[in-house]
Amino acid sequence: MARGLDILGDPWGMLVLREVFFGNGRFDAMKSRLGAADSVLTKRLAALVDAGLLARQPYADGGRTRQEYVLTAKGEDALPVLNAVVLWAEKHLPAPSEQSHMFVMHTGCGARTTSADSCTACGERLTVRNTSWHSLTRTPDPVPLAAAPDPAGTTPHANGAAS
Ligand SMILES: [Zn+2]
Structure with missing residues (x-):
């Protein structure tokens, strides 16, 4: 259980996962929904990518390519x-x-x-x-x-x- 809580025991991390399950995987949209500071959100997203629950995926935003966050199979299992x-x-x-x-x-x-x-x-x-x-x-x-x-x-x- 302690191993699982290292990843799934962080409140901000769980709220970030909630947003991605809701299909809300873009940084600015998550930030506005959660009211989290950039540093808080950046740290949790990096941890969830490192742990293999989320992946980054490029999307076109006007003329620019940006990254959004999507679930992996491991993330779906949460x-x-x-x-x-x-x-x-x-x-x-x-x-x-x-x-x-x-x-x-x-x-x-x-x-x-x-x-x-x-x-x-x-x-x-x-x-x-x-x-x-x-x-x-x-x-x-x-x-x-x-x-x-x-x-x-x-x-x-x-x-x-x-x-
Ligand atoms: Zn049923």
Whole structure:
């Protein structure tokens, strides 16, 4: 467990991962969403790249090429950890407001799951490809999660500039 916490035990690191799962992997968008200082964000992104959970991917920004952050397969595998944090908080911590809730949805059957690694309604294992997160402060509808880019080089499933 200590080895895992070296990577997954840092609050800023987990919030950075949350943003990338939400498809929000561009530095400026993450910075504005998290309200983090550049140095805080830079350090966590570097640590998550070093640990192999995130990868840098170029994208065209007007005439410039910039880097955005995408999940790797190893990063995708952290989904149940983040789901568990969301579900535990929903179960045990009071929400500051009605808008503060966040739900984990299995898009395969449309149910809201209360289990981190499989759908409580139908039993299917949850992956980034069949899971949406619904943060009421972010969007009126659940957001399908981002996935690691296809190794064949096709366009990754991402949500663009979700903010
Ligand atoms: Zn289901």
